[in-house]
Every structure is written in structure tokens, then in C-alpha cells.
Amino acid sequence: MGIPAMMYLWPAARGGSTNVxxxxxxxxxxxxxxxxxxxxxxxxxxxxxxGFLAFSAVCTHLGCxxxxxxxxxxxxxxxxxxxxxxxxxxxxxxxxxxxxAYVVKEIGDKVYVAPPA
Ligand code: FES
Numbered sequence: 001m002g003i004p005a006m007m008y009l010w011p012a013a014r015g016g017s018t019n020v021x022x023x024x025x026x027x028x029x030x031x032x033x034x035x036x037x038x039x040x041x042x043x044x045x046x047x048x049x050x051g052f053l054a055f056s057a058v059c060t061h062l063g064c065x066x067x068x069x070x071x072x073x074x075x076x077x078x079x080x081x082x083x084x085x086x087x088x089x090x091x092x093x094x095x096x097x098x099x100x101a102y103v104v105k106e107i108g109d110k111v112y113v114a115p116p117a
Pocket of ligand 1: 059060061062063064077078079080081082093094095
């Protein structure tokens, strides 16, 4: 299936309002991240060896913005010292739920992020 056909099947590639291209994502080294705005939310995209993961940067405790720590490969919340693992699951601290996972699509050499369905 060619790239135009894939773009038809996934509206993000056509520039939909909630699907956002992650500029320069393909050049990220494994373990590195980019933060971008998707709709009204900050989203962190992390490059893994096998692809990309994306999570809302909004902590599920009281809404502070978490940061990706490339050394520990965890998301850290500065407000109440919460720690989330690389899959967004709570490791420690008060958050009641994991970070919200976003949908990531790689189309050719471009990477797109969209909110969960
Ligand atoms: S807002 Fe993140 S731990 Fe409280």
C-alpha cells in the first residue's frame, strides 16, 4: 500500500485538526522525546528502539505537567513526586491512573500523534 493510500485511511496525514505531525521525530535517538501540543493538551512522544509511544503530559493526580527523564526512562511529575514508567503506568506517588496513551502512526518517514479514540 502506497503512502497516499495510507494517508487516505488515516486522516491525520491529511492535516486533521487533532492529528499532529511530530516534526523531526524520525531523527530522535532511542530513549529521547519530544513534547508537542495535540488539541489543547501537551503530549510527550518517546522514541523506543522499535517505534514510538505517546502519552498525555498531564499528570492524572492534579494536572501538573510531567517530564520524560531519558536516564531513568520514566515520566516524573514535579508537583508531588509521582513516577510513571515508560508505558505510562504509575510506579509511585499519588496519581490514581496511568498517563493517557495517544495513538502514534508512522507513515513513510513521518510520525503523527492523535488522541485516543
Ligand atoms: S500533580 Fe502529579 S503527582 Fe500530584
